[in-house]
Amino acid sequence: MTYCVGLLLNAGLVLLSDTRTNAGLDNISTYRKMFTFEEPGERVIVMMTAGNLSVTQTTIARLTEDINNADATHDTSIMKAENMLDVATMVGEMLSRVTAETKMRMDRMNQSASASMIVAGQRKGGRMRLFLIYPEGNFIEATDDTPYLQIGEHKYGKPILDRVISADTPLEDARKAVLLSMDSTLRSNLSVGMPLDMAVIEADALRITEQRRIEANDEQFAAMSAAWSQALRDAFTQIK
Amino acid sequence: MTYCVGLLLNAGLVLLSDTRTNAGLDNISTYRKMFTFEEPGERVIVMMTAGNLSVTQTTIARLTEDINNADATHDTSIMKAENMLDVATMVGEMLSRVTAETKMRMDRMNQSASASMIVAGQRKGGRMRLFLIYPEGNFIEATDDTPYLQIGEHKYGKPILDRVISADTPLEDARKAVLLSMDSTLRSNLSVGMPLDMAVIEADALRITEQRRIEANDEQFAAMSAAWSQALRDAFTQIK
Numbered sequence: 001m002t003y004c005v006g007l008l009l010n011a012g013l014v015l016l017s018d019t020r021t022n023a024g025l026d027n028i029s030t031y032r033k034m035f036t037f038e039e040p041g042e043r044v045i046v047m048m049t050a051g052n053l054s055v056t057q058t059t060i061a062r063l064t065e066d067i068n069n070a071d072a073t074h075d076t077s078i079m080k081a082e083n084m085l086d087v088a089t090m091v092g093e094m095l096s097r098v099t100a101e102t103k104m105r106m107d108r109m110n111q112s113a114s115a116s117m118i119v120a121g122q123r124k125g126g127r128m129r130l131f132l133i134y135p136e137g138n139f140i141e142a143t144d145d146t147p148y149l150q151i152g153e154h155k156y157g158k159p160i161l162d163r164v165i166s167a168d169t170p171l172e173d174a175r176k177a178v179l180l181s182m183d184s185t186l187r188s189n190l191s192v193g194m195p196l197d198m199a200v201i202e203a204d205a206l207r208i209t210e211q212r213r214i215e216a217n218d219e220q221f222a223a224m225s226a227a228w229s230q231a232l233r234d235a236f237t238q239i240k
Numbered sequence: 241m242t243y244c245v246g247l248l249l250n251a252g253l254v255l256l257s258d259t260r261t262n263a264g265l266d267n268i269s270t271y272r273k274m275f276t277f278e279e280p281g282e283r284v285i286v287m288m289t290a291g292n293l294s295v296t297q298t299t300i301a302r303l304t305e306d307i308n309n310a311d312a313t314h315d316t317s318i319m320k321a322e323n324m325l326d327v328a329t330m331v332g333e334m335l336s337r338v339t340a341e342t343k344m345r346m347d348r349m350n351q352s353a354s355a356s357m358i359v360a361g362q363r364k365g366g367r368m369r370l371f372l373i374y375p376e377g378n379f380i381e382a383t384d385d386t387p388y389l390q391i392g393e394h395k396y397g398k399p400i401l402d403r404v405i406s407a408d409t410p411l412e413d414a415r416k417a418v419l420l421s422m423d424s425t426l427r428s429n430l431s432v433g434m435p436l437d438m439a440v441i442e443a444d445a446l447r448i449t450e451q452r453r454i455e456a457n458d459e460q461f462a463a464m465s466a467a468w469s470q471a472l473r474d475a476f477t478q479i480k
Contacts, residue, residue: 155395159424163469164476176476184399224479229403231475236404236416239467 001191002033002152004048005161005178006118008130008142011171012202012209013120016178017048018152018186020193034197035060037067037079040207043123045078045087046199050152051115051135052102059098059115063091084121084129088139091119096137116151124206156188157181171200176224179214183225196221241431242273242392244288245401245418246358248370248382251411252442252449253360256418257288258392258426260433274437275300277307277319280447283363285318285327286439290392291355291375292342299338299355303331324361324369328379331359336377356391364446396428397421411440416464419454423465436461 004017017033031053037045049056067077074080078087095117102113114135122128130142132149142149144167150158160181164173175198185192194216202209214221244257257273271293277285289296307317314320318327335357342353354375362368370382372389382389384407390398400421404413415438425432434456442449454461 155428156399158428159396159399160472160476162427163472173476176479180476187402188395188398227479228475231479232400232403232472235468235471235475236400236413236420239416239464239471 001189002050003150003154003157003182003185003189003192004033004050004118004152005148005150005154005157005181006048006120006130006142007148007161007165007169007174007178008120008128008167009147009165009169009171009174010167010203011169011174012200012205013046013122013128013130014171014174014178015046015048015118015120015199015201016182017197018182018192019195019197020191021053022191025190028193030193030195032197034199036199036208036211037121038207039079041124042206043079043121044201044205044207045084045119045121046201046208047091047120048118048151049115050117052113055095055098055102055113055115056117058102059091059095059117062098063094081123083123083126084119084131087121087123088119088129088131088133088141091117092133092137092139095133095135099135099137118149118151120201122201122204122206128201128203153185153189153192157185160184171202175200179221179224180228183221183228241429242290243390243394243397243422243425243429243432244273244290244358244392245388245390245394245397245421246288246360246370246382247388247401247405247409247414247418248360248368248407249387249405249409249411249414250407250443251409251414252440252445253286253362253368253370254411254414254418255286255288255358255360255439255441256422257437258422258432259435259437260431261293262431265430268433270433270435272437274439276439276448276451277361278447279319281364282446283319283361284441284445284447285324285359285361286441286448287331287360288358288391289355290357292353295335295338295342295353295355296357298342299331299335299357302338303334321363323363323366324359324371327361327363328359328369328371328373328381331357332373332377332379335373335375339375339377358389358391360441362441362444362446368441368443393425393429393432397425400424411442415440419461419464420468423461423468
């Protein structure tokens with residue numbers, strides 16, 4: 001499993017993913033699920049992936065190949081696409097094609113393979129956008145009413161987002177909210193694991209403003225997690 | 241869907257269920273999912289059900305019929321069974337039989353039907369016990385390490401239980417914890433709904449110590465829910 005979450009706020013985009021992949025409980029690995037593409041001042045795109053690793057790796061590899069192709073056009077490269085809607089469409093088409101190819105092979109073995117993605121970014125002249133791409137290639141977009149999207153194991157981390165996130169949440173609170181949302185998920189689902197990858201894209205910066213990997217021994221994250229546990233227990237004690 | 245939770249504490253058993261059943265989003269009804277059986281001073285049993293309503297209703301109806309049968313013996317009636325382990329075994333066998341019968345009919349229509357149950361109680365001379373019965377009729381039992389069991393939509397309400405419940409939690413805190421666990425679930429899953437049924441069985445009381453229905457307009461529950469929301473937001477603001 002996986003947990004990835006993206007927030008679309010007036011102040012910017014905040015993205016967080018875990019890195020655990022597993023084929024059964026006895027075959028656990030660490031793979032990056034966050035991929036960044038930027039041409040500073042022109043465009044910035046961050047993608048996060050959940051689901052079958054062969055599908056997501058192939059999708060990202062082909063998108064990257066298309067970017068690096070000398071004959072790339074605005075129809076073939078997400079780094080030349082005219083706007084974020086076209087980026088989401090291109091990613092959706094690639095994901096759908098790779099899923100279909102993999103499915104043919106998997107069906108022969110009576111197995112299934114699917115994956116979903118979050119695509120976030122901004123193109124110069126356009127606004128920031130955040131999309132969730134389904135395995136079939138269709139997608140939905142975050143709005144002011146629902147300014148966040150999740151893929152993977154979304155249930156444990158949803159209540160905190162519902163309670164504290166709105167479009168005008170400042171970036172500092174947003175960082176804290178996605179980390180606490182991840183903390184709840186890490187505690188409850190063994191298939192979601194450290195380290196974490198976080199990216200922040202400030203509004204109209206047109207570049208990744210902040211990107212960091214949070215390792216399993218990160219003291220700041222451990223302190224936040226402990227403080228949140230204590231605060232919840234205190235809150236529980238207080239209420240009648 | 242459904243959410244039912246049971247706690248096995250040193251001080252007693254605390255049980256809470258919702259009452260919403262649905263066949264699709266446009267066919268929602270209210271059905272009791274908590275069933276109590278007692279012979280005060282001798283034995284007390286509470287059952288909660290999740291899953292296909294025809295399966296759970298038939299299971300409860302047949303168990304009740306067997307109790308009322310003039311020829312009932314300790315092998316056929318849960319009210320004559322020698323101990324709680326035998327009660328769990330009898331309930332499991334009945335659930336498994338009804339599930340199998342229903343499955344035969346459902347398979348013809350390419351549909352599936354399954355249900356699970358929580359069985360809690362105490363028999364004079366025995367200790368309090370809490371079981372989760374699977375659709376196949378096998379079961380697991382709550383222990384000191386994991387003193388709670390859930391059926392139905394368990395994810396949203398699990399974090400609060402993990403943080404505050406241990407075997408020595410007093411009954412007052414336990415009531416609060418299951419209500420907050422339910423509150424988180426009600427907020428996030430439309431297929432779980434008010435009113436709620438709560439039962440408390442104090443240790444060695446051998447009767448239902450407290451039973452109440454919490455209606456949708458219950459002021460105390462609404463106040464607790466609002467206080468918890470506020471406390472969570474305050475806790476979020478406090479931590480760094």
